[in-house]
Amino acid sequence: MSTNKTKIFIDGQHGTTGLKIHERLKDRPDVELLELPMADRKDLAKRVEITKAADIAVLCLPDAAVKELMAAVGDADTCVIDASTAHRVADDWTFGFPELSKTQRQKLLASNRISNPGCYSTGGIALMHPLVEAGVIRKDATPAVFGVSGYTGGGKELIAVHEGPNEVEPFGIYGVELTHKHVPEMKKYSGLTHAPLFVPSVGHYAQGMLVMVPVTRDITGKKVTAKDVHKVLADHYEGETFVTVRPLADRKWLERDRFLRADRLTDTNSMELAVYGNDAEENILIVASLDNLGKGASGAAVQVINLKTGVDETTGLAVAA
Template sequence: MNPKVFIDGEAGTTGLQIAERLKDRTDLDLISIHPDKRKDVDERARLINKADVVILCLPDEAARLAVSLVTNPNTVIIDASTAHRVSPGWVYGFAELDKGQRAAIAAAKRISNPGCYPTGFIALVRPLVTAGIIPHDWPVTVNAVSGYSGGGKPMIAEFEERQTQDNFRIYALGQQHKHPPEMKKFTGLSHLPMFTPAVGRYAQGMIVEVPLPLWALPSRPKRKDIHKALSAAYAGEAFVKVVPLAEGDALKGLDAEGCNDTNRLEIYVFGTDEQARLVARLDNLGKGASGAAVQNLNIALGLDEGAGLVA
């Protein structure tokens, strides 16, 4: 008998993307709620407890409510919202975080799907903090831009229905954003990073960049040392690629949409031995959301980790 999967919030941007990745799977049974009953708490509770795995694609408060409806001790919850990313008892669903993370995900009943910006940031910074190249108390800055799909239905409508004429917009100007606590916790930093997000007039795809003054770091690393540490951290990974230095140096620019419709995360180390530009490129709807959820689903069920995903 195939495991049953229920997407709570399947009509949203992330839910639709997950359903698209699962629709042709023969090793899963996808169960759905009738459109007229999407707000029926009793029907949602019935399907949640009927499923082997539930993927929550909901606003934070609705996700917390959904978790409170679980009575089946065998139901696995994968939460794509922000609600539980730094909560005790939840396993962080970034399989490449370290060598033991897949086993932790496989054993968990509560898995928090990473945010899109944090996925890129953590991929860049955590290995360098672990290696002692970036001190735990270093004042890290992260600059990033995403397609407007990252803002959900309201922002999609704003851009696609020409409610705004902006081609590029910075936001979270007051430094109040939901992602920095997650970034801090899973990199091992002592302080919140300085996070400067932006949105562009394109649907999906993102670039996350960490500028790093190598001359100021206590260990005085060279660019090749940064690249070596990142390459060692992701050696053998199917979805995280550390691009060779020569290949990166041959580029004149980097398109934020270059990983769209994949679960791939590319890492580049640009710059010099004085100033490095660490860059992660990913699809905010892929490895940054729905792709990661499907990857976590596969791990949780003991299936082929890459099933339904494009590297």
């Protein structure tokens, strides 16, 4: 990459994720943002040209537009970070979750094709991958994963619904076909042989999400305690800045000692994991809390940009107190 300012092009910078990435990068002295005039935003030839001129290109586009662009870009040296779902389970793209394993950062440093994780899958994978790897959750199990997100997770269309003049539903589940676009990456990077059963939902608030996975005997196949689960997660993420594990059965982050808000990490790149359990009934609940627009989208992309450019990973990113 350039020894001076890193040239970065955000294709789709006027969308929800692109705007946030632009906001996080625009004032950095180590970054030069390349931009196309509004009239050229849909001109494929000009987009290919500026992508090839960049050190890093971040694609905040629908899947079809990403595939069209990449077919034209070919094997150009530009480091491409794809925020769509187009390449998240592709073998020749590297998954942009540095905390996935002790070797993931090295894989990202060696790769010029990086897929930015989905918001729900960031939480689900963070919870399940260490437990599958440690044999706590069986590889052939079918975990249930439940998620609730702020309405910004649905992009401009859903934002317009919730911030418009008409009455909106305060809460609702969706994806009842059980084919949500984040399921394939949850399956692959959690190390499962079967897809998890994933039920997403949206609430009438802007940002923040919770991802929850019940850990029960039917997915462990053996007696497991909350302490066992907590130790695996705590060991896996030991020393990480952005992914932290709360003390076992921690109640300090609960509002009124009982209510876990989904929006508590808004505008940070932090993700906090927690473990609660009823060992007498062999029922355990693991929870990930994150900002769907932070660690779940734009923050994750900026973290990888920081890694690739050799600056501190926290540059331009907020860490929860």
